[in-house]
Amino acid sequence: MTHKERTTVYDVVIVGAGPSGAVAARRLAEEGMSVICLEQGEYPDYTKLRHSGFEFELTKNQYFASNPRRRMAPSDYPVNVVDSDVEPLMWNGVGGSSVLYAAAWHRLKPSDFRVRTVDGIADDWPLTYADLEPYYTRVENDFAVSGVGGDPAYPPGYEIPLPPFPLTQMDRKLAAAHDRLGWHWWPGSNSIATVKHNGLLPCVRRGACTWGCFDGAKASVDRTHWPTCIRLGVKLVQNARVLRVETGSDGLATGVTYVDRGTGRAHFQPGRTVIVSANGVGTPRLLLNSASKDHPDGLANSSGLVGKRLMMHPYGTVSGLFDDFFENWQGPYGQRSYSLEFAETRKDTNFYRGAKWQLMGMGGALATVGTWPWGGNSDVWGENFHPTVQKRFGRSAYWGIMAEDLPSEDNMVSLDPDLTDADGMPAAKITYKASQNTWDLLHYNQERAVESMREAGAYETAVMPLQRETGWHILGSVRMGEDPRNSVVDAFGRSHDVPNLFVMDGSVMPTSGAVNPTGTVAALALRNSEAIIENRRSQPVSKAAEALRVGS
């Protein structure tokens, strides 16, 4: 039952307090708009991380596990993955998945915005690299990106605001190998402060990044954005699970209905504009669950594309074993270096587009007998135990191979017909199969990565073709485009059907690129927010919300 208290009508209601919601909240509040953000989880409790002792590896996947299906925190919602090759990973709380991200930071390449023009497949974006470039530059400062500018894998002008990490033995080996092979290699760019910046402390390299950064160096938006948002007057409501975006008889959004997870009571939060920033699974789930008599197939879904074209960057690994001992456990766990040599379509292959390779940390002693990045650990026990630890600990490196995922309407997020969360909202169901293009792309890149490891001196390599629990990047399920018949939102995230409803997360991406997406998610959110600010006088608003405003 809806709780009927007189509530303030905000200029903007945002669903989700992750990077996209936080970037929007801050920018809109800076311009004096009244903003409320409803977030189903709470602030992360970093004291639950045993980041500095030998207990770290034993405990890291407990409270801060990245798979909500394993973590099962009260703020998580169920995701049915029975029909999916890849499981989506996320953090549901203030900061969103930036609490757990490895913080490998990238821009898309110019051709990523023009896949149809360049390769004759998939789609072009309704904007270009040049359109997004100024926003990339600004969010890179806000997210404390460290690294080295001048990467020839990008057009000139891509500078990085903070200084890089020192090169490690692992970087040196791979850099020298790529010099000999003539392949691209570059020091890692990460949204991790190497010097004090924007409320962050310099990284101390304990390597806990994907389990929460206790030391306060990683740019998760609970640290970089929310304190400023609160100072600017943004109201952040925790434990507020949004069930529906509501619309009036004029077809415009009036606000959202949410459940206070503490009391179990439902509330209506009116707003003049609604922004959904709930990620590539949460956003289509919410829009589909907002179906009504006027929108029987879900809100903003006249194209039928809400939930379709899900992309998750299928991920494989190639690890190498070396004779000499080097400190491969040190942080950051975000990429130490990367290669974009094979990131775009090549003439000599049978597939389109490409992959990004990232050289990541290996972890400590316990990780040598775990499943990651080795693919399995059934044969490491008994007489194999010590030889395995000796071979791997301090003597191994791996390339993570992140495949560009091409959109397919068969890969999708839908509402599970049976399963619900604790508040009765239908669970998300993922249907996802890696395409032949993906398999060919991964196979080719893994062969090249084996060459890279061998050239760097590895005496043995191991290939893991497609790891299942790697759905860190959840993209594409609310496609943007110019034509309302084949896209859900326009180039500024505005719904074609409901002009005061915006989507600001990675679900709007028409294609996925091969690189980590948060730089693009944040840049899009900033660009879209500035469009809202610019158009605020002409923004259509529901009469129902206006009536409430007068009465409030």
Place this chain on the structure above:
Amino acid sequence: MTHNINDFQSRIAWVADTLIPSDSKSGMPSATEAGVPERLLPRALKERHDLAPSFFLALSRLPETCPSSPLDAIRALGSDDFHTISFLIAGAYFLDETVNRKLRYPGQEALHETPDYDEIMEAIERVQARGSVYVDVA
């Protein structure tokens, strides 16, 4: 249901040494030599109290004394139980200072190194000299 670790000591001893025997080549101790049953496992179970009930439940399905093919017996519990047992035993083993010292693992310590900018510049100049690596769509 709570379990008393003392009721499981004989099972823990053979299970731990089956998974982690000693190794003369590397000089590494077995799980019991390192102190897993009495000293380290109670610490590990305290840290991972969430896994303790399934750990003891799985152990209770194993014989009290070491069977003839001990690794096969632990594997026969199924992959979930095998994982819980092996993860906690190995996790306990790697809590030990001496084991880590022998591996030359200092733990995830805080580091404050300054980069060698000359080295970085030399490395990237070699890459830049090879030319651009992107499709120009302009």
